[in-house]
Amino acid sequence: MSARVGVVTFPGSLDDRDAARAVRLAGGEPVGLWHDDAALGRVDAVFLPGGFSYGDALRCGAIARFSQVMDTVKAAAAQGMPVLGVCNGFQVLCESHLLPGALVRNAHLRYRNRPARLRVETSRTAWTRLYQPGSEVVFPAKHGEGRYVADEAVLDRLEADGRVVFRYLDNPNGSMRDIAGVTNEAGNVVGLMPHPEHAVDELTGPSNDGLGIVASVLAHLTGAADTSGVSR
Amino acid sequence: MSQLNVAIDTVGVADATPDEKQPWAELGLKEDEYQRIREILGRRPTQSELAMYSIMWSEHCSYKSSRVHLRQFGEKNPKTPRLLAGIGENAGVVAIDENIAVTFKVESHNHPSYVEPKQGAATGVGGIIRDIIAMGARPIAVMDSLRFGAIDHPDTARVLPGVVDGIGHYGNCVGLPNIGGETYFDACYQGNPLVNALSVGVMPRSRLQSMQASGVGNTVILMGAKTGRDGIGGVSVLASATFSETGEGDARPSVQVGDPFTEKLLIEVCLELFDAGLVVGVQDLGGAGLTCALSETAAAGDGGMHVDLERVPLRAKGMEPQDILASESQERMLLIVDPAKAEEVLARSRRWGLLATEIGTVTDTGRLVVDFHGQTVVDVPPKSLADEGPVYHRPIAEPNDLGLIAVDRAETLPRPTTADEIRQTVLDMAASPNLCDKSWITEQYDSSVFGNTVLGTPHDAGVVRLDERTGVGIAISLDGNGRFARLDPYVGAQLSLAEAYRNVAVTGATPIAISDCLNFGSPEDPHVMWQFERAVTGIADGAQKLGIPVTGGNVSFYNQTGRDAIHPTPVIGVLGVIDDVARRIPLGLGKTGDTIALVGTTEEELSGSEWASVKHGHLGGVPPKVDLDHEMKLAELLSRLAGTEQLAAAHDLSEGGLAQALVEAICFSGLGAQILLPEGADAFTYLFSESSGRVLVVIPRGQELAVRTACEQRGLPITPLGVTDANTDGLHLRDHFDIGREELEASWKGRIGLHLGE
Numbered sequence: 001m002s003a004r005v006g007v008v009t010f011p012g013s014l015d016d017r018d019a020a021r022a023v024r025l026a027g028g029e030p031v032g033l034w035h036d037d038a039a040l041g042r043v044d045a046v047f048l049p050g051g052f053s054y055g056d057a058l059r060c061g062a063i064a065r066f067s068q069v070m071d072t073v074k075a076a077a078a079q080g081m082p083v084l085g086v087c088n089g090f091q092v093l094c095e096s097h098l099l100p101g102a103l104v105r106n107a108h109l110r111y112r113n114r115p116a117r118l119r120v121e122t123s124r125t126a127w128t129r130l131y132q133p134g135s136e137v138v139f140p141a142k143h144g145e146g147r148y149v150a151d152e153a154v155l156d157r158l159e160a161d162g163r164v165v166f167r168y169l170d171n172p173n174g175s176m177r178d179i180a181g182v183t184n185e186a187g188n189v190v191g192l193m194p195h196p197e198h199a200v201d202e203l204t205g206p207s208n209d210g211l212g213i214v215a216s217v218l219a220h221l222t223g224a225a226d227t228s229g230v231s232r
Numbered sequence: 233m234s235q236l237n238v239a240i241d242t243v244g245v246a247d248a249t250p251d252e253k254q255p256w257a258e259l260g261l262k263e264d265e266y267q268r269i270r271e272i273l274g275r276r277p278t279q280s281e282l283a284m285y286s287i288m289w290s291e292h293c294s295y296k297s298s299r300v301h302l303r304q305f306g307e308k309n310p311k312t313p314r315l316l317a318g319i320g321e322n323a324g325v326v327a328i329d330e331n332i333a334v335t336f337k338v339e340s341h342n343h344p345s346y347v348e349p350k351q352g353a354a355t356g357v358g359g360i361i362r363d364i365i366a367m368g369a370r371p372i373a374v375m376d377s378l379r380f381g382a383i384d385h386p387d388t389a390r391v392l393p394g395v396v397d398g399i400g401h402y403g404n405c406v407g408l409p410n411i412g413g414e415t416y417f418d419a420c421y422q423g424n425p426l427v428n429a430l431s432v433g434v435m436p437r438s439r440l441q442s443m444q445a446s447g448v449g450n451t452v453i454l455m456g457a458k459t460g461r462d463g464i465g466g467v468s469v470l471a472s473a474t475f476s477e478t479g480e481g482d483a484r485p486s487v488q489v490g491d492p493f494t495e496k497l498l499i500e501v502c503l504e505l506f507d508a509g510l511v512v513g514v515q516d517l518g519g520a521g522l523t524c525a526l527s528e529t530a531a532a533g534d535g536g537m538h539v540d541l542e543r544v545p546l547r548a549k550g551m552e553p554q555d556i557l558a559s560e561s562q563e564r565m566l567l568i569v570d571p572a573k574a575e576e577v578l579a580r581s582r583r584w585g586l587l588a589t590e591i592g593t594v595t596d597t598g599r600l601v602v603d604f605h606g607q608t609v610v611d612v613p614p615k616s617l618a619d620e621g622p623v624y625h626r627p628i629a630e631p632n633d634l635g636l637i638a639v640d641r642a643e644t645l646p647r648p649t650t651a652d653e654i655r656q657t658v659l660d661m662a663a664s665p666n667l668c669d670k671s672w673i674t675e676q677y678d679s680s681v682f683g684n685t686v687l688g689t690p691h692d693a694g695v696v697r698l699d700e701r702t703g704v705g706i707a708i709s710l711d712g713n714g715r716f717a718r719l720d721p722y723v724g725a726q727l728s729l730a731e732a733y734r735n736v737a738v739t740g741a742t743p744i745a746i747s748d749c750l751n752f753g754s755p756e757d758p759h760v761m762w763q764f765e766r767a768v769t770g771i772a773d774g775a776q777k778l779g780i781p782v783t784g785g786n787v788s789f790y791n792q793t794g795r796d797a798i799h800p801t802p803v804i805g806v807l808g809v810i811d812d813v814a815r816r817i818p819l820g821l822g823k824t825g826d827t828i829a830l831v832g833t834t835e836e837e838l839s840g841s842e843w844a845s846v847k848h849g850h851l852g853g854v855p856p857k858v859d860l861d862h863e864m865k866l867a868e869l870l871s872r873l874a875g876t877e878q879l880a881a882a883h884d885l886s887e888g889g890l891a892q893a894l895v896e897a898i899c900f901s902g903l904g905a906q907i908l909l910p911e912g913a914d915a916f917t918y919l920f921s922e923s924s925g926r927v928l929v930v931i932p933r934g935q936e937l938a939v940r941t942a943c944e945q946r947g948l949p950i951t952p953l954g955v956t957d958a959n960t961d962g963l964h965l966r967d968h969f970d971i972g973r974e975e976l977e978a979s980w981k982g983r984i985g986l987h988l989g990e
Contacts, residue, residue: 014681015407018682021700051407052493055491055494111400112675113680140680142404198683
């Protein structure tokens with residue numbers, strides 16, 4: 001039995017199919033979840049994909065926070081279910097207060113699409129346990145509102161607790177302390193702006209480094225040993 | 233009944249007041265056209281009817297100036313079993329294999345993009361995407377072909393960032409990868425920028441949709457955004473009236489505003505409805521809004537339709553029936569459905585939060601009847617709107633200056649002669665607006681959403697995987713060269729066709745279909761009509777020769793300010809199929825030790841070249857020769873070598889010639905190239921000539937003989953030029969000069985931002 005990873009579709013989600021593909025390629029079973037349906041259908045983990053949920057009305061991720069599915073996701077996350085948010089999904093997690101901080105307009109004020117070199121800062125999360133801390137990965141970063149901000153105290157605490165998960169090596173958007181992704185205290189909820197689901201195959205992406213994200217959560221769910229497999 | 237504040241001009245009123253003066257001229261109709269409308273109706277038209285005829289009989293909708301020439305495509309198109317839907321449909325559809333079909337089309341949104349660059353360009357993208365949905369396909373990618381005025385003109389700093397923002401915003405939010413395109417600058421586009429957008433979609437062949445309103449009693453549903461005042465008369469006025477230099481008599485209505493979020497919902501809902509077999513007919517609403525969608529679906533179907541216009545959800549107060557009929561509000565589709573399935577259609581729309589409303593019924597009356605609060609405001613034969621518009625045989629005259637231009641050859645211009653001068657020319661050309669790196673633009677576009685983009689910018693063509701199991705995919709390129717077309721529109725159009733065809737072939741794909749966007753000045757100018765006729769003939773003859781059909785496209789006239797027309801700019805999209813995208817040939821230099829060679833023949837062809845433009849501001853002479861037999865052999869060779877994986881990389885030679893192709897391959901790959909020009913070759917000519925039909929190929933070690941033999945078997949000349957070498961810094965041109973990669977990149981990169989003051 002492979003683990004079931006729910007992929008939420010909000011109106012305006014764009015990367016839901018791609019997230020499902022990443023789950024499949026990593027050996028998991030993708031399960032479609034609908035924004036307006038509270039039922040999580042016995043999934044073992046949840047992937048909030050990129051896009052423009054609800055047309056980015058009000059603020060990126062601001063409306064999705066109030067969706068039926070997010071009520072259940074929040075409750076499940078509190079019980080330790082692994083939850084990943086990518087791009088708009090990261091924005092939703094911040095708006096939902098599952099993760100600290102906020103994502104605001106890029107410092108250069110433009111949408112920019114570039115492959116981003118990232119350093120994996122910690123393997124102590126459900127979604128990164130198969131990476132070597134300090135290893136480098138390349139995921140596409142493509143967003144207009146991806147500049148990570150939080151007040152200094154929050155940033156200090158994130159650093160002290162080892163909750164900065166990914167850091168940009170060439171900061172593309174002015175994110176504070178080059179932060180590309182963070183996790184919650186328990187390490188089960190992770191959000192990042194760059195797209196691991198668009199780095200699953202060298203034919204179509206800048207690398208296949210992204211497979212490790214889903215592979216990590218599958219390992220986490222089956223309790224497999226750390227630091228095997230996809231580190232580089 | 234809601235209260236009506238204004239007296240509505242009904243059919244009854246029109247009958248009773250036959251002599252009322254009507255503003256047909258202001259709406260762009262000619263007197264004989266107005267009289268014909270009266271004959272068709274047997275009375276004067278109502279205001280709503282007059283608005284509808286003026287829109288449907290405008291140049292933009294009726295193709296009245298171009299139609300007699302566009303017939304050539306139908307007459308000369310090669311017959312191919314691949315063609316499932318062709319010219320006249322929303323977009324051409326070609327079969328990829330026994331299961332999958334692809335639809336693609338390129339369309340202009342030039343005038344709106346000048347008036348309001350961001351929204352003009354955004355709604356151009358939105359419009360072409362809906363054409364793809366209307367065929368039953370899921371849109372999977374977009375491309376764009378852009379022309380702006382001089383890069384350092386202050387207005388370019390307004391238009392370019394806005395256009396790019398609009399294309400990016402719409403495409404990114406609707407979730408389509410932008411897989412390529414082109415951007416050129418020329419003073420002739422000052423005031424008349426060109427924004428041509430292409431979209432491509434994929435579908436199971438069984439999902440092909442029709443625009444027919446058939447089945448008497450079927451329900452007519454309007455789906456998507458509410459109808460507002462945006463773009464009322466936009467099509468007829470914006471697209472058919474030249475901007476006057478004084479601004480006098482300038483009736484520019486507001487450009488429509490795009491909402492990609494609603495468009496994304498439209499895609500998902502429509503595809504869900506098609507898959508569930510709930511739709512009989514479908515038509516998108518674009519230019520000309522409901523007027524066009526109602527009359528086209530009615531004309532294509534059983535001939536009659538009844539619409540209750542007050543049911544149309546409105547976003548503005550006090551809209552009169554003619555406003556509702558003419559509104560160009562974006563993100564709307566018209567569906568024809570079985571009444572027994574109407575409730576399910578509405579329910580599925582609601583689930584996505586998308587508005588859908590029953591507004592009418594298919595009838596067998598042969599009339600399109602529109603009521604507004606129970607009063608009939610339109611009662612017309614729909615074919616008279618959709619199919620029986622005026623057809624003009626515009627006067628044609630060869631421009632007087634062509635003879636003089638032809639003898640003013642760029643081959644006689646002073647050239648760089650010393651190694652240092654040629655070296656500097658390589659750098660200056662790489663830094664020039666048309667040849668420099670365009671990533672300032674392309675970085676604003678998503679390129680990887682859907683996870684199927686195999687090649688995107690800056691490769692010669694975009695390559696997209698269609699099926700993960702089989703690896704089958706498509707390649708598309710979009711190319712135009714207004715400078716060559718200005719010198720000779722027939723040859724120029726064929727050169728663009730040949731380039732797009734070659735760009736597709738360079739990736740290893742086999743070209744199978746053509747779409748075109750024909751951008752010209754005023755059709756009322758006989759010289760422009762001559763250019764148009766020559767270009768269309770060139771494309772039609774070229775398609776016939778190459779054996780691939782023109783499946784559709786778009787004409788944009790009146791790209792003209794005062795007497796100054798743009799260069800004739802036919803932009804050609806070519807679609808190709810590749811059996812396994814894993815075998816595509818990328819741009820680059822392969823790896824150290826690979827052989828760099830040139831397939832094709834370099835002649836002294838500098839007229840119309842980028843070098844003549846950049847270094848001399850010169851446009852004269854005759855364009856390079858085009859040899860379509862050669863192009864076909866070349867394409868067959870590349871497809872074969874891709875299949876056997878005997879090429880590490882390939883790159884089309886076009887603007888800027890061999891020098892620019894090397895610069896791009898070096899900068900893209902990060903490797904170095906050691907080049908030795910053939911004995912006796914004139915270095916300058918060899919580096920900067922723009923002879924057609926040439927491809928730079930990179931051959932893996934051990935395959936040199938096989939590739940040479942394959943070329944010789946096809947009668948294709950191949951010339952070894954050198955080797956790839958990671959230890960060579962940049963370009964080493966033996967006996968001439970070296971240019972380090974850093975210096976090359978410093979010239980080539982970052983130019984657009986610099987010009988825009990960033």
